[in-house]
Amino acid sequence: MASATVIKKLMEDITCPICLEPLTEPVSIDCEHIYCRVCIVGLIENQNSETSSLGTFHCPQCRKPFKSDSLRPNKKLATIIETFKEMDQNMCDEHGEKLALFCESDGQLICWHCEKTPRHKGHLTALVEDACRRYRKQLQEVVTKLEQREFKYMRQKLGTTRQKSILEEKIKHEKERIHLEFMNLHTFLHQEEETYMCQLEKEKEQKLSRLQNKVAHLDNKLQELRNRILELQQKNQGSAQYFLQDINDTLRRNSAIDRETPEAVSLEVHTVCNVSELYFSVGKILKRYQDNVTLDPDTATPDLCLSKDQRTVTNNVGTKKYQNPGGFFVLPCILGCERFISRRHYFEVDVREGTEWGVGVCLENVPRDIDTGREPQSGFWAIRLRRNKRNLAFTSPPTAIPLADQPKVVGIMLDCEAGLVSFYNATTGSHIFTFPKTSFSQALRPYFEAYPFSPLSLTSLNE
Known part of the structure; x- marks a missing residue:
């Protein structure tokens, strides 16, 4: 129990009076009292906002004044605290003795006194060194398996990354192929449209030319008819001798013109495009x-x-x-x-x-x-x-x-x-x-x- 008393006394000495926790980054002030750096700096900032006397503050324990720039790190105490923490982790909180055993049943470190208590009675225990050696071996086996799995995942990741590249390349080629097919389809349809437009235009020009020739021919015939009508009217108004002169030839020659039939031009459009047949694509x-x-x-x-x-x-x-x-x-x-x-x-x-x-x-x-x-x-x-x-x-x-x-x-x-x-x-x-x-x-x-x-x-x- 003496060791427990010593531990208790040490805990009091390394406890911060402000946060009541083991000192962290301990610093001393002018009165030699020690605090956590964070705690005393927080106190300074708080007092600085509440008082007009800047630069001077009071110790929470003895109320003696101290300057904010008087904080001094206590590195030696910090080292002692770290050592104590390591010692404290290896000491039994209840009995103050070294945790020399490992309870297999409860999975926790205990001391020799703990082993004799009813709480651990009948439990399987082992020396810490032996338990560490055995569990280290088991842990290493787990680590080895995890490393093997890590290697497997790394290979899978590498393979998956390669698959991504392959997929992206395939998608790229597929996009290019689809784009090309659509371009070909657009080109095909455009060319077909142009072909039919050209054929229709050519048919239009041919038929318009024939119709225009027919109009010119009819104009000539009309003029010829007008001339003959005028000639016949003049003949009809002439004397009997003039009228009967070559009358048979005149009638025969003028009746022949009625038998002339102008060439017929069909208005049926022969260039036909069945657009539905172009939908094969x-x-x-x-x-x-x-x-x-x-x-x-x-x-x-x-x-x-x-x-x-x-x-x-x-x-x-x-x-x-x-x-x-x-x-x-x-x-x-x-x-x-x-x-x-x-x-x-x-x-x-x-x-x-x-x-x-x-x-x-x-x-x-x-x-x-x-x-x-x-x-x-x-x-x-x-x-x-x-x-x-x-x-x-x-x-x-x-x-x-x-x-x-x-x-x-x-x-x-x-x-x-x-x-x-x-x-x-x-x-x-x-x-x-x-x-x-x-x-x-x-x-x-x-x-x-x-x-x-x-x-x-x-x-x-x-x-």
């Missing part, structure tokens, strides 16, 4: 994003029947079968198995045998047990061909889609990032309709409405 681009979509039987209305390959759906009205819990109850609808959440996706639907159908995409959780509106606000982006051949886009209100030719195969393009759903005539590549830009809150699935006598078939990638 658009179709090629769309094909790059085509997915092998199949139909999900679990989402079908009871009247719908699927082919074995799940790519064709027919509506056999009146042959209701078991209602799937996840299927549509009212609308003659079915969804595709695929779920789209990112990137671009394209699929084609053969509708040539149908007189009424609907195709598009919809959100994963659209209502299936009620006849809900099929506009984007309800999670649908679809178009429909009715029996009266009136094409509609399910906007709010619906948008009529006038088409010169009904599509035989409809292409649906979904751009998740851009928030666009577009429809194309897959046969000609011409654009049908694009919904206004939006953002999709969840996964989208292909959507189909199959009506009686209007089967729908999904085309495969190689068709």
